[in-house]
Amino acid sequence: MTATDYLASGRQTIRLEIEAVQELLNHLDGAFTRACELMFSCPGRIIVTGMGKSGHIGNKIAATLASTGTPAFFVHPGEASHGDLGMFTGDDVVLALSNSGETSEVVTILPLIKRMGAPLISITANPNSTLARSADVGLHIPVDREACPLGLAPTSSTTAQLVLGDALAIALLEARGFSSEDFAFSHPGGSLGRRLLLKVEDIMHTGSEVPAVATDTRIREALLEMTQKHLGMTAVTDAEGVLLGIFTDGDLRRTLDQGLDLANTPITEVMTEGGTRVQPGILAAEALSLMQERKINALLVVDEQDRPIGALNMHDMLKAGVI
The missing domain is CATH 3.10.580.10 (CBS-domain)
Structure with missing residues (x-):
């Protein structure tokens, strides 16, 4: 590949991911509001779970939620099947990510989540999937095409998941009236914490x-x-x-x-x-x-x-x- 080819490939990838985010914006509906309401009124924690690349995105979403006033943590679905499900309670809200909605490690724990009575929010590209149909609120990422030319590597889909997670976190931040000083209390070790907390x-x-x-x-x-x-x-x-x-x-x-x-x-x-x-x-x-x-x-x-x-x-x- 020439330098021009590299630039063309990079620009095409960015263009496709922008299109995915734009589609997400166009499809945001009442389900997003219901998801925010469930998370806002949650008496426990938001437990985020997902496998593979969706799991990496879920980990980041949990971290963003926690640092912006919504207590949250990530649980690997494979580990959940081997003991970590004990971290879940009926007071929690579960946010599960899977592009296909059929990820076996996630689907396996769905009956147990439903049995304990924890509300379930799904983020998936397939609204007819097992995960989406099991969810109390299903959030749809309308991604028909990955930026990967092979259509295999999660790219556009994970970008849409991340943006949707950020949207949830910021909507909840605003609903809680979360302030810059509140933010600093969860970031005391960095320059931001020093800037906002020092008197x-x-x-x-x-x-x-x-x-x-x-x-x-x-x-x-x-x-x-x-x-x-x-x-x-x-x-x-x-x-x-x-x-x-x-x-x-x-x-x-x-x-x-x-x-x-x-x-x-x-x-x-x-x-x-x-x-x-x-x-x-x-x-x-x-x-x-x-x-x-x-x-x-x-x-x-x-x-x-x-x-x-x-x-x-x-x-x-x-x-x-x-x-």
Whole structure:
């Protein structure tokens, strides 16, 4: 095959799989709604099962359901016949995948699933198959042709199964009002979890690391405080420690442009009054959005009396994995 032949083959495969998904979209009907309702009201778990390539897709569907608020796990149908059927209960909903609907390992366990009273949802390309006829709700993937030119390797059919599984998971996610924070709780080990779960108080500098000067401080002394604390800014507070303003690297550049006497000019004449501040309990991601919106590189963290108790900058966000 030439390079052109490889490209033509790849494009034809993608084209056929797109057609399969489009057909699935056109055929989505009330059965999809009934399947969602069964899964939403399930008091137990969604148990997904399938053999071969359908099993691989089923495993992914179970993982997607579990990570988006619908408790689910995958059970290999062959193992189910040798003891793992004990994982099933009447409170569960079973989601079974088989392109033909006649996969022997799946068909073998159908009577036992029906006997325990667990509702059954099927995903199959054959609505007249044993699996589809046994199901309480049958979901049909209208795939007449695999992308494989031999018509043998599951390609278009498994793509349609995967898309249908994603559709179920997202419909249930929306029905449950599943939030980004809920999602983060099931993904605490990754960068997404850090981004969504970390709070400002988890990463801010505290105590003596917080740069702060009094109102009678001269600019040059404020610069020394900024240099020592390495955050590119300093808080300006009154005698009670209440935040009055902030002096940043940007303020310094503007001060130098004015040619002011750094040794004798009070910091209050050049500080930014008020300054952007946040509470320690907000999410670090929220603080990052605020910094990006206002085009600033550092933030002060204050208590309920508006006294600085912490500080952080973009480097802290980067170090914590929030960026």
